[in-house]
Amino acid sequence: MQGGRGTTGGDPYAALVLAIAERGDRAAFRLLFDHYAPRVKGYLARLGLDGGRAEELAQEVLVTVWRKAGSFDARRASVSTWIYRIARNRRIDLYRRDRTADLDPDEPSLQPPPMAGPHEDLDAGQQRRRIGEALMTLPEDQRDLVRRAIYDDLSHGEIAELTGIPLGTVKSRLRLAFGKLRAVLEEPA
Numbered sequence: 001m002q003g004g005r006g007t008t009g010g011d012p013y014a015a016l017v018l019a020i021a022e023r024g025d026r027a028a029f030r031l032l033f034d035h036y037a038p039r040v041k042g043y044l045a046r047l048g049l050d051g052g053r054a055e056e057l058a059q060e061v062l063v064t065v066w067r068k069a070g071s072f073d074a075r076r077a078s079v080s081t082w083i084y085r086i087a088r089n090r091r092i093d094l095y096r097r098d099r100t101a102d103l104d105p106d107e108p109s110l111q112p113p114p115m116a117g118p119h120e121d122l123d124a125g126q127q128r129r130r131i132g133e134a135l136m137t138l139p140e141d142q143r144d145l146v147r148r149a150i151y152d153d154l155s156h157g158e159i160a161e162l163t164g165i166p167l168g169t170v171k172s173r174l175r176l177a178f179g180k181l182r183a184v185l186e187e188p189a
Helices: 012-023 026-046 051-071 079-101 118-136 140-151 156-163 167-186
Strands: none
Touching (some): 012 026, 012 051, 012 079, 026 051, 051 079, 118 167, 140 156, 140 167, 156 167
């Protein structure tokens, strides 16, 4: 039997997939389902799923086979390889979903920070102004390095590469600049 997706090579299951793809053949799907559903379920159980989840996922895999039958290519893989690859990928998807589902939505670290009140906004504005003034006390070369490290979020190595300044010099200039900033910012306002 020859099809648009390669030859079936005498594989009766490939012929079934082809019939599903070309005609939406329900009888062919039933035969494919009856053969592969228990095998896929067993495979998923060996991958660590309990019986109920393995059966549920096996059914999802075979529904995918129904929907994606037109993408099967007998020249690239056998039907069993194709179906087991779908099952493996679904198992990986399930694992990823389960792993992220363990997150507690009430976890404090996952909550947005509380809205700042008017007095906090004023304090933050004053603090930004003081930082800006402190930055202006630095020599231009140090100010540029601080800007790249803090505002552009570059590593010391990236700064050295971009500026052509040796890494040790970048580190020592930043250490000196942060020391100056600390001294200016620790002075009473």
